[in-house]
Amino acid sequence: MTKGNGKRIGWRRAGLLTALVLLPSGPVITVAHAAETFENLRTAAPDLDPQVLRLALDAVDCSWVREVGRRDLLTVIDYSLASTEPRMWVFDLEKQELLFHELVAHGVNTGENYATRFSNRQGSKQSSLGVFLTGETYDGRNGYSLRLHGLEDGVNHLALDRAIVVHGAWYVSEAFGREHGRLGRSWGCPALDQEVAREVIDTVKEGSLLLIYYPDPSWQESSELSNRCAEARTAAAVEPEPAPQISPISRY
Secondary structure (H helix, E strand, O other): OOOOOOOEEEEEEOOEEEEEEOOOOOOOOOHHHHHHHHHHHHHHOOOOOHHHHHHHHHHHHHHHHOOOOOOOEEEEEEOOOOOOOOOEEEEEOOOOEEEEEEOEOOEOOOEOOOEOOOOOOOOOOOOOOEEEEEEEEEEEOOEEEEEEEEOOOOOOOOOOOOOOEEEEEOOOOHHHHHHHOOOOOEOOOOEEEHHHHHHHHHHHOOOOEEEEEOOOHHHHHHOHHHHOHHHHHHHHHHOOOOOOOOOOOOOO
8 A cells, every 4th residue: 555655743732742753744635635535435445434534534635735744545433333343444545555453452441342431531541532643652551552542632632642542463363253242342442353453453553543432422522623624625626736846754
């Protein structure tokens, strides 16, 4: 898969400057292109709620307009589904293909088989909603892991401080789900089956966008990156600009 190139950017949040990546090369946003992408990805992932897919694509376009994140990849987690169902999708947006459709755990205090409670608080052991930017990888307590930067103030902006990361876990598998009626649960991390975790992490690391969804009205009403992205897409379609010429990815 062809990866987008990028450069380091700054993201100012609550008076703090956090180093993030990446500004990618990519196609100019047009209404026709957006509609074609939506239909192709909907065909590739028929089990993904079309409204969730559209929200995720809006978030990508909104973030691109704001010069945050790559445009070649998109990860979607739908926590309205049972943990025993595959509820993570990873898309190649350039080829408009589905790369992964996987099981993913939620936080121990977020719910049993179904997720119902979410938090941005330290020590809550709950999952967070919203739009995230993938960061660097590291080897930690849970093995090979991927840091996540939450992009929504008050919703998930403490993800990095809370060590909310993507990692593999022994309790994420079809066999565990059959035996227990649910997957095991993390301390808030979107944990994956150990057999696929490294491959997924290496695919989405360093600057791609991840949307974690749940039909929570308070989040959807307050989320700057979710409920204002249609406006950003329209603005970009009306006044498209050429993709920037940029340097290769720099790690941080």
